[in-house]
């Protein structure tokens with residue numbers, strides 16, 4: 001820097017690099033590109049054996065008997081375990097402990113774990129599992145979430161089949177409007193389809209305890225449930241995060257955790273369990289399928305008057321996080337709009353379908369397919385442009401939502417829409433429009449691709465818009481916190497910060513953010529991210545778009561405490577008790593002027609620190625929320641809201657029903673982009689998952705059975721399916737949040753799908769009330 | 782049975798291989814090379830892509846016996862012996878193409894093959910070449926950017 005009196009600069013000097021606001025590189029990037037990064041499925045110990053799970057082939061059945069003799073007699077088999085081998089509570093769950101570790105007496109879904117085998121080779125274990133004889137008495141499965149609520153339906157759990165009914169009642173109970181539109185919508189069951197399968201390694205400690213290395217989203221909630229099932233104390237069950245190959249909600253519930261520990265404790269050997277892709281479809285919860293009916297009323301002036309909705313979410317056999325998903329679908333069920341009168345009923349229901357729980361967007365995704373379709377219908381009925389109509393009704397700071405909660409930080413809903421609207425449209429023919437694709441002539445740009453199904457004839461283009469929103473963090477009064485331990489010391493003569501949290505890194509880049517915050521707050525370049533484990537307090541879940549906010553807040557606060565202690569040391573040393581100090585570039589800076597304008601280096605951080613080790617551990621909480629009123633759904637339920645808008649452009653081959661998404665552009669407010677590149681990566685990845693649900697992804701369930709548990713039959717978007725995505729990142733800081741951040745991960749998955757379906761409707765003129773939209777929905781055959 | 786192969790320039794052998802074991806299993810579990818990933822075992826995801834005798838294959842679909850005597854290169858063989866990353870690896874890190882990274886080993890091998898065949902690919906070529914490699918995290922945009930960057934870095938006039 002050129003000025004004589006230097007000013008410590010966090011953005012210009014680049015020394016140290018990687019402060020907040022920069023696209024700092026991932027600390028695990030090198031390991032990941034060289035193949036050295038150890039995912040759960042890569043863990044290995046010399047004397048380890050392999051565990052496998054035997055699962056129910058029936059969606060609902062009584063278990064008459066289980067005989068394990070033949071399996072146990074197989075050479076190479078170390079153990080065969082059933083429900084009676086579970087020493088603690090044979091029940092676990094995130095919100096209700098209603099799911100057995102191993103089924104006992106009854107199975108409630110096809111794929112429910114019944115027995116475990118450990119052997120010296122995975123194939124030996126699988127074959128032995130095939131020799132376990134389970135005698136079932138199949139029962140008629142309950143597979144319709146509406147029928148499940150009939151009092152005459154079989155009761156799948158002691159409390160009946162209703163997990164939660166949320167009522168939102170606001171404004172006029174009998175509203176009337178000049179223009180009314182209604183619609184029924186259906187959302188299929190989506191899978192998280194993270195690429196890294198469920199996996200982990202359990203290692204017995206020889207003293208009755210166990211160490212579990214596992215790919216997960218929340219170490220401490222796992223630890224609590226594993227302890228209960230094993231009948232052990234927390235200090236006997238230590239968890240360490242293994243590398244996680246994506247999560248998206250699908251690792252919030254237990255999978256192989258207790259099973260591997262049971263086998264390890266039983267055999268005294270390290271036990272590795274890795275699910276195959278097929279087993280993975282049975283091994284984690286999915287996105288709730290939904291049946292949705294909406295009625296919207298508006299005045300001729302284009303202002304919304306009321307929204308009425310009834311939403312049924314099929315929770316499947318066990319509750320998982322159904323209650324919270326119901327909470328989101330209801331409290332945000334009117335969309336990011338100002339609606340004076342709201343009446344919403346959301347039912348989360350038990351059936352004998354595969355259990356459903358968390359997936360990116362969590363309740364908001366399902367509702368958005370309904371309310372955004374309605375907004376287009378209403379715009380058409382009013383003769384208004386869809387964007388104009390949305391902007392007319394858009395929430396903004398100060399608006400009151402369906403729960404009566406006033407939005408008390410920026411909510412640039414209209415601006416987001418206007419921004420995607422203003423982005424340049426792809427040229428006609430870039431994807432093959434209206435038969436004019438011949439010029440480009442590249443089949444790869446057309447619906448059907450190199451399948452050579454069209455050269456542009458019969459292809460029509462459509463453009464659609466959608467906007468959505470999502471709460472950030474855990475809501476409705478949940479005590480949501482994170483713990484961070486930050487340590488500053490000299491290592492080999494250089495100051496080094498180590499940051500220890502239990503916050504799961506699942507690919508999103510929290511490890512990078514942790515480093516960036518430490519560098520920024522402590523002015524030290526070298527920051528070590530300590531492996532994530534239960535040796536430090538809970539960080540809460542890597543879900544609800546919350547970790548940058550909550551664990552970021554904890555790390556920031558711990559850094560502030562460390563910094564204060566360092567400053568005390570420096571002031572003593574300098575004999576300047578009132579000195580104003582700043583840390584940057586591995587230096588302590590002394591501010592001289594009142595405005596801090598004149599500052600000079602007072603010395604190296606490392607020199608002041610000497611042999612001192614400064615360590616602080618903090619628990620950090622976001623502001624409090626409250627449960628909603630059980631009769632009216634009114635209350636301050638959410639910490640923060642995050643908003644995104646999409647514009648989709650599609651080409652549709654009307655004869656074959658094939659779809660090509662040509663562009664999928666997004667504008668999102670992130671409060672403050674701590675790592676702009678990672679933010680864009682989250683938005684693009686999240687948008688692609690919304691695309692998947694809109695046009696290709698569905699777990700097909702018939703009579704409780706999953707018909708397509710493979711990547712051959714469950715299709716996720718490839719690089720040919722995902723179009724170029726222009727991303728506009730807005731930074732309106734939230735005054736309540738550390739650095740003003742707003743959660744990033746989920747909003748793009750909410751609005752991208754509805755925008756694509758809106759574009760398909762615009763292209764085809766069809767209602768398309770069900771997602772994913774299948775070719776025959778378009779061709780009508 | 783015994784399987785011998787030259788993997789990343791080093792001759793390795795695996796004993797007691799079952800007839801049903803895939804090349805992927807043998808690499809990961811018997812040869813200590815877990816870099817190639819298993820995300821589907823059906824040839825659908827590309828996470829297990831390796832070179833076998835110079836041709837990219839899904840190692841999950843190759844029976845271990847078929848690879849006996851073969852020459853294999855995996856993600857572990859991309860960086861130079863001194864640890865210097867291949868331009869593709871560097872570009873993946875810098876472009877943000879790595880999130881969870883589970884798809885990365887397979888994508889790197891597939892992209893390596895593309896750039897060997899086509900040093901200056903158009904986006905449509907990159908998409909076609911990587912169509913067999915699923916990524917669930919990134920939405921592919923930063924992967925495309927990484928391959929473009931690597932192609933630039935590797936061209937003789939600018940390259941390393």
Ligand code: FES
Nearest residue numbers: 822824826827841
């Ligand atoms: S694991 Fe080989 S293609 Fe998926």
Ligand code: FES
Nearest residue numbers: 881882916917918
């Ligand atoms: S980075 Fe996670 S699958 Fe590609």
